[in-house]
Amino acid sequence: MIEIKNIRKAFSGRPVLNDISINLLPGKVNMIIGASGSGKSVLMKLMVGLQQPDGGQILYDGADFVQMNRQEKSEVRREIGMLFQNSALFDSLTVEENVLFPLKMFNPQSKAENLKRVNFCLERVGLTNTNHLFPAEISGGMKKRVGIARAIVLNPKYLFCDEPNSGLDPLTSILIDELIREITTEFNITTIVNSHDMNSVMEIGDKIVYIYKGNKEWEGDKKDILFTDNERLNQFVFATNFLKQFREKSRNL
Amino acid sequence: MRIFFHFGRYLLLLRQLFKKPENYQMYRQELFRQMVAIGINSLGIVMIISVFMGAVTTVQTAYQLVSGLVSRTIIGAIVSDSSILELGPTITSLVLAGKIGSSISSEIGTMRVTEQIDALEIMGVNAPGYLISPKILAAIITIPMLIVLAISLSIGGGIFVGDLTGILSAQQFIEGARSSFLPFNVFFSLTKAFTFAFIISSVSAYQGYYTTGGSLEVGQASTRAVVYSCILILLSDYLLAQLLL
Numbered sequence: 001m002i003e004i005k006n007i008r009k010a011f012s013g014r015p016v017l018n019d020i021s022i023n024l025l026p027g028k029v030n031m032i033i034g035a036s037g038s039g040k041s042v043l044m045k046l047m048v049g050l051q052q053p054d055g056g057q058i059l060y061d062g063a064d065f066v067q068m069n070r071q072e073k074s075e076v077r078r079e080i081g082m083l084f085q086n087s088a089l090f091d092s093l094t095v096e097e098n099v100l101f102p103l104k105m106f107n108p109q110s111k112a113e114n115l116k117r118v119n120f121c122l123e124r125v126g127l128t129n130t131n132h133l134f135p136a137e138i139s140g141g142m143k144k145r146v147g148i149a150r151a152i153v154l155n156p157k158y159l160f161c162d163e164p165n166s167g168l169d170p171l172t173s174i175l176i177d178e179l180i181r182e183i184t185t186e187f188n189i190t191t192i193v194n195s196h197d198m199n200s201v202m203e204i205g206d207k208i209v210y211i212y213k214g215n216k217e218w219e220g221d222k223k224d225i226l227f228t229d230n231e232r233l234n235q236f237v238f239a240t241n242f243l244k245q246f247r248e249k250s251r252n253l
Numbered sequence: 254m255r256i257f258f259h260f261g262r263y264l265l266l267l268r269q270l271f272k273k274p275e276n277y278q279m280y281r282q283e284l285f286r287q288m289v290a291i292g293i294n295s296l297g298i299v300m301i302i303s304v305f306m307g308a309v310t311t312v313q314t315a316y317q318l319v320s321g322l323v324s325r326t327i328i329g330a331i332v333s334d335s336s337i338l339e340l341g342p343t344i345t346s347l348v349l350a351g352k353i354g355s356s357i358s359s360e361i362g363t364m365r366v367t368e369q370i371d372a373l374e375i376m377g378v379n380a381p382g383y384l385i386s387p388k389i390l391a392a393i394i395t396i397p398m399l400i401v402l403a404i405s406l407s408i409g410g411g412i413f414v415g416d417l418t419g420i421l422s423a424q425q426f427i428e429g430a431r432s433s434f435l436p437f438n439v440f441f442s443l444t445k446a447f448t449f450a451f452i453i454s455s456v457s458a459y460q461g462y463y464t465t466g467g468s469l470e471v472g473q474a475s476t477r478a479v480v481y482s483c484i485l486i487l488l489s490d491y492l493l494a495q496l497l498l
């Protein structure tokens with residue numbers, strides 16, 4: 001279970017996150033939404049320890065990640081998988097080697113067993129016959145799939161996805177969203193997704209946290225989000241007309 | 254003030270290289286890969302420059318020694334000594350700074366800006382240890398070998414061109430080279446080789462590791478890697494000469 005308590009972060013005096021506290025739902029898809037520059041990526045980086053907060057706590061099963069030493073952090077991180085905004089695959093390795101990498105590093109079992117696990121994960125994300133291609137040779141959507149396969153290969157308890165559908169066409173976005181949702185339930189993972197795409201939110205969000213200029217403006221589930229009174233959230237949610245019409249329709253039902 | 258900031262951060266980065274590897278086999282594989290990239294792939298350029306280095310030094314030394322009073326064998330002594338002391342280690346390292354330095358820095362820099370380093374960290378891998386220490390180790394192992402090769406080929410180039418153009422016979426060249434040979438010079442030259450190998454690999458890795466931004470900055474970082482490596486090579490060349498000679 002992950003709890004975020006009173007997290008603060010500033011860059012050279014300019015505050016980016018102010019006093020953020022969130023309880024994430026275990027085994028569900030938790031979405032952090034907000035406009036570009038609101039601090040979503042920074043919050044995610046703080047949660048996985050790529051940056052240090054100026055104050056506050058990040059509790060993994062009650063233990064404060066911020067205060068841990070390198071060794072302890074390393075152990076928590078072995079339970080974390082992360083899908084990066086630009087996939088961050090290792091360019092010099094093939095698809096198969098990318099997914100194999102964490103196994104080779106941390107799982108001292110036979111090569112055959114490791115490869116079996118790699119192929120299982122690649123099949124699970126819908127990739128076959130791409131094992132020996134390099135990241136430069138596959139499409140953006142396929143890279144995301146490889147990124148997900150690499151993130152889940154060590155059976156993580158937590159999956160972090162930074163803008164999983166940025167740069168993808170709407171159809172592929174939906175496929176990636178569905179994949180994330182399926183994997184979350186299938187392997188009972190606590191998933192955290194950053195997004196500013198309302199489609200994804202309605203598609204897969206179990207819990208939704210809205211960040212506005214570094215403050216937690218709203219949290220709730222997706223049923224409430226369409227009928228909220230919060231002015232700023234409304235502006236964000238109904239930036240596209242599609243959902244506005246959807247709301248009118250559902251009101252008239 | 255900036256220089257102290259960079260020097261401090263450089264030392265802190267080096268300290269992180271001494272953490273225990275997560276998996277020795279993976280680090281060893283990476284070391285071999287880097288030895289190929291740094292050592293074997295530089296053989297061609299090192300061979301070409303060193304043969305010409307010796308050849309040109311022979312012709313120019315002969316040109317400067319027009320007087321009939323000194324024996325021709327002195328040319329062999331001058332060419333072999335300067336190959337061992339200066340041309341072999343320093344010129345080769347300056348060229349390698351351009352070749353290896355820029356590739357180390359752009360490889361690590363690209364991994365930084367495309368978040369591949371973050372991906373390593375998230376997996377629980379000590380990214381500086383896994384990415385940088387095999388490179389430094391590979392450089393320290395292979396660059397001195399390249400420099401020994403460069404010295405031999407430089408002397409060989411001198412002998413060949415001297416004989417070919419009739420400046421002095423191979424026999425005379427070798428006689429001169431032998432007469433002035435000091436084992437200490439070889440030790441001094443290897444000391445330089447190890448120092449320069451460490452400078453090239455660690456300075457370039459530092460530049461790459463702290464790249465921020467995008468592909469433009471990766472290019473700038475690798476330019477800085479080459480420039481700073483060259484300056485530091487020349488500076489330490491001077492310091493070593495002051496200290497050891």
Ligand SMILES: Nc1ncnc2c1ncn2[C@@H]1O[C@H](COP(=O)(O)OP(=O)(O)OP(=O)(O)O)[C@@H](O)[C@H]1O
Binds near residue numbers: 040042043
């Ligand atoms: N390393 C950094 N140094 C200085 N400022 C930073 C740094 N990282 C982020 N910021 C600033 O923090 C703010 C929040 O950035 P962040 O990347 O978290 O936004 P975001 O919500 O993820 O936006 P997007 O949806 O565009 O990805 C931005 O104003 C950014 O300029």
Ligand SMILES: [Mg+2]
Binds near residue numbers: 040042
């Ligand atoms: Mg972001």
